[in-house]
Amino acid sequence: MQSTTWSRDLRVTADGTGVVSHVGAVLLRMLADRAGLTQAISGALARPAWWPTHDRGRVLVDLAVMIADGGEAICDIDVLRHQDEVFGPVASAATCWRALDEIGHAQLRRIAKARAQVRARVWALLEQLPPARAAGRDVGDGVVVLDVDSTIVLAHSDKEGAAPTYKHTYGFHPILVTCDNTGELLAIKLRPGNAGANTAADHLQVLAEAVAQIPAAHRRHLLVRGDSAAATHAVLDWLVEQGAKRGRQVEYSIGWAIGEAERTAIAGVTTSGWSPAINADGGIRDGAQVAELTGLPALTGWPDGMRVIVRRERPHPGAQLSLFEERDGWRYTAFVTNTAVGALQWLEARHRAHARVEDRIRCAKDTGLRRLPSREFAINQAWCTATAIAVDLTCWLQLIGLDADLALAEPKRLRYRILHTAARLARGQRRRYLRIPATWPWATQITAAFDRIAAIPAPG
Incomplete structure (x- = not known):
């Protein structure tokens, strides 16, 4: 046949x-x-x-x-x-x-208010789902996790606001906030392609809009995650104020750039100061370790209670290392958090889960964001x-x-x-x-x- x-x-x-x-x-x-x-x-x-x-x-x-x-x-x-x-x-x-x-x-403000009202109703419906169907999508009494990040949207014609980007492309540089608990896209701000990645005013706007989207009953405990672009005085101070003034618990887990002070502190960590890193499932992650640097680099002017946690791991073949990293062959990343309790390994694994925002961005681009x-x-x-x-x-x-x-x-x-x-x-x-x-x-x-x-x- x-x-x-x-x-x-x-x-x-x-x-x-x-x-x-x-x-x-x-x-x-x-x-x-x-x-x-x-x-x-x-x-x-x-x-x-x-x-x-x-x-x-x-x-x-x-x-x-x-x-x-x-x-x-x-x-x-x-x-x-x-x-x-x-x-x-x-x-x-x-x-x-x-x-x-x-x-x-x-009109955008009124639409945002309408979305927040409907979201409260939908979340109330989600709380009534059987546990088996609600698994992995917790909107109950747990922590509501907000992930902030920006992305590049290419433009193939001369649209208003399109400009060269830091990645040597041409287009737009929107910033957005997603809810890790549900996958929802809470807030998005379209920006010109040459907008700064660490512009504090843009971070504060989308974070404020995202928090307003969370139903009031679920704002008692928030965790805001971001990369080092969000590690500015204005953003961290605002997050601390949100917890102090609003009577809610607001934690942050934000990427941190490794400068000379951090490199000096890392060099002073003894072998016993490093602990094995863990995977999301709690298992030991081979070739990765974590340590705390709080109190070693000077943190003058930053919020009280801010902790600095560093991670090192053996790089994959072909990875580019800095001169500092080439000395011992480890690749280093750091983040800051105000979470006072919990094992370092758990805090680091929690921060690493911020990478899921890249999946949310990819899905958003597959749902209309790729082409304006x-x-x-x-x-x-x-x-x-x-x-x-x-x-x-x-x-x-x-x-x-x-x-x-x-x-x-x-x-x-x-x-x-x-x-x-x-x-x-x-x-x-x-x-x-x-x-x-x-x-x-x-x-x-x-x-x-x-x-x-x-x-x-x-x-x-």
């Missing part, structure tokens, strides 16, 4: 009826409605009753659904728009452009907000609706298995039925997700 004969009797026509693609987009849109997100954003972007226009909350949520579904340009909204038998009226690409163009600083649609900076900032909503919807779908490997799948796999599924649309008993092929391996999980989302109480 020839392997190329499978298409011999295949013919393609354009006269099909009752067929729907991108069924998973229905899941995302239903979730936005049932969680109250559509209504909240509609209220935030309310227009006069006489204004003949599409509801702006509906438009922005539909854009977010399109982005979560893999859309990379505003014209991709047509994938939803031309399936009105399922989605009903969907705004045109031109209307979406106008909706984004109308979003200024005041407009030449205008303000429209691109509004697109970033829609991207943040899309990331949140994807996370909520996985947390509330999905199980097993799909609950942890990255966006591309989720689209390939769930969001882009096709079905047959049938009608009967005054209802519409989306009939997913019984042979589709993930059909049961899709129907279970629909049932779970439909069971969410309607917002009051």
Whole structure:
């Protein structure tokens, strides 16, 4: 049997009826409605009753659904728009452009407030999940971990704000904050490509916006992690003040640059001063050790209680070492924290988990952040907000609706298995039925997700 004969009797026509693609987009849109997100954003972007226009909350949520579904340009909204038998009226690409163009600083603040209100409701729903389904996504009485970092978004044309970056590329340099507990994208600020990595004002803005996104009942114990770009007096002082003034426990774990004072302190650590490092699972990490430098380098002017912890490990082949590192063959990294208790190994492993923010950034780039649609900076900032909503919807779908490997799948796999599924649309008993092929391996999980989302109480 020839392997190329499978298409011999295949013919393609354009006269099909009752067929729907991108069924998973229905899941995302239903979730936005049932969680109250559509209504909240509609209220935030309310227009006069006489204004003949599409509801702006509906438009922005539909854009977010399109982005979560893999859309990379505003014209991709047509994938939803031309399936009105399922989605009903969907705004045109031109209307979406106008909706984004109308979003200024005041509208961004109102959208952020609406997102925070809905997030509180979603987190309350997450606390009601069975322990088996909530494993690894704790939003209960534990620590809420915020990871701040920046990334580069390339621009291949002369967009407003695009500029040469420190990586010798051309584009933008957004800064964002994600929630390590849930994977949500809490806050994002679009910046020109030449924006500084350690600009304290930008860090303070996104951190303040991210903290405001956390439901009030969960702000009692926060951990903020970042790389050395966040190790500025302004940022660390602000974090300490947040704990002192707000009556909450705010810890930080921030990367620290190794200068001459730190190198002198490292040279003075005895062999017994180094302890084996551990992996995330608690096992010993071969070839890595940790030690505390607190009290050895001068920390004049830095917050009281700040500890300096250093890690050394044998570098991988080909790694570039500094002159100091070449002397003994170890590679050194350091961070600072105000956590007063806990073994050094545990504190270092906790800080190293900040690397997960790179996974969050990669997922955000796979969900709209990789390509900015407009030449205008303000429209691109509004697109970033829609991207943040899309990331949140994807996370909520996985947390509330999905199980097993799909609950942890990255966006591309989720689209390939769930969001882009096709079905047959049938009608009967005054209802519409989306009939997913019984042979589709993930059909049961899709129907279970629909049932779970439909069971969410309607917002009051």
